[in-house]
Amino acid sequence: MDGNICKITKIEIQKKNKDRVSIYINGQYGFGIHKEIFFKYDFEEGKILDKKFIEEIIKEEEQKRANSYALKLLSYRLRSEKEIKDKMNLKGYDAEVIDKTVKYLKEYNYINDFEFTNEFVREKLNKFGKKRIKLELINKGINEDIIDSVLNKEIDDDLEYEKALELAKKKLKVYGQDDKNGVYRKLGLYLQRKGYNYRIITKILKEIL
Structure with missing residues (x-):
């Protein structure tokens, strides 16, 4: 040129x-x-x-590729705004292009952190407690107010206890004939890693051991 x-x-x-x-x-x-x-x-x-026109065309082409890349990511699963930004940043897109892509995705409701959080919580509630789920969502860039709102709506104390108890009973079978003190310690640590609070853990340990 x-x-x-x-x-x-x-x-x-x-x-x-x-x-x-x-x-x-x-x-x-x-x-x-x-x-x-x-x-x-x-x-x-x-x-x-005009050379300036060519530069604008190339920018428009880059933006179209960026939008297509983001849509491809979303075709696999829902993602948070931060996840999209992080992926695009790793791909080498500059901040202006990323911001325009995010604006485009929001405009057509392709990304919505509230909907993402709802889906994530429903998917994880059988595996983890509120603390673990909240931490993972924070790492995905979700606002804490959104997280707390969804967690309180989807997981009440009784449900969280029920899910923790199910996990504990399954894990207890793995420990087999281990001594009671050892099982108590290992099961407590297991539930802690799963993100359950102290009150739930102590209640479960008293119930099944």
């Missing part, structure tokens, strides 16, 4: 991706764009392009 005149000398559909088009400027490869952008701006051979 050297020189003052930027003339489209060749347009070619890419062999490895039929949805992308290669644009040649002044006899040399200039840039590649998605067909959607190609048709949006009515590119054709012989057309003269």
Whole structure:
């Protein structure tokens, strides 16, 4: 793209991706764009392009790729806003592009931290206590007010105790003929790692040992 005149000398559909088009400027490869952008701006051979316009097109193409990458991530599972940002940052996208992608995802409700938290809590309540679930959600960038609201709605004290008791009974079978003091200690630590509070742990240990 050297020189003052930027003339489209060749347009070619890419062999490895039929949805992308290669644009040649002044006899040399200039840039590649998605067909959607190609048709949006009515590119054709012989057309003269302003260098600033080319820069804007390349930015638009990068933004489209970024949005597509984020949607691909979300096709596997729901993700928090922070998870999307972290993944995109690792992929090398700059902050401005990431912010625009997040804005786009929020606009179409592709990401919603409240919905993500609801789904996460329902998925984890059979495996972990409130403390562990809350810690994992904090690490995913979820606001603590959202976390507390969802946890209090989805897991009351009786349900948390019931789930902890189920886990404890299963784990107790693994310990077999271990001495009572050893089982008491190991089971207590196990439930602690699972994120259950002291009150629930002591109540369960008294009940099953």
